[in-house]
Amino acid sequence: MDLTQQEWASKLAEDTNAIILDVRTPEECSEGMIPNAINIDIFKGQGFVYAVQELDASKNFYVYCKAGGRSSQACSMMNELGIENAYNLMGGFMNWEGEKTV
Template structure:
């Protein structure tokens, strides 16, 4: 009888910790993806593909139908992302993965549900 109460107590504590320490934004996530995954999931698809490099870098070349939201201008970036649908997946990339990671964290904090970060970046994209 005592063992049953202990098991119930442990179960209740486990559940309490799970729910109290969970992600406050619910089902949002940020996932690193590679070149093949980006090609399959975003290129030629109707998705939110965001290049977070500078406008000068963007002018030199970009991936697919990407639009440019410069993460280095954080105030403008935060304003621009309000134009996006938080419920739809967002695909991010930069030159090599650092800035897109920062952008993913900001977007997650702002309530975006599904964020895919192409960690290889444009540098990886243009390499053969």
């Protein structure tokens, strides 16, 4: 499900069952991340699938990349792998105005 920056941030703030997932490359993550995010690079292909299968499907996943394209794709893949609640951050990290770690 695609959410605007505001929707994503407010839903995340109220969610006690949330996991933040950054699907960018390690190089991109070195430029900063949303606090408490875990990184699984979508470009790892089958490795990404294996890593997603290890996740707790009962959690709500807040997914982002640089601009929103890869995270949208990741959410679709996660849905196919049995994770019902995957929320894509429209506009991605480059438009993120919330807290960041460097």
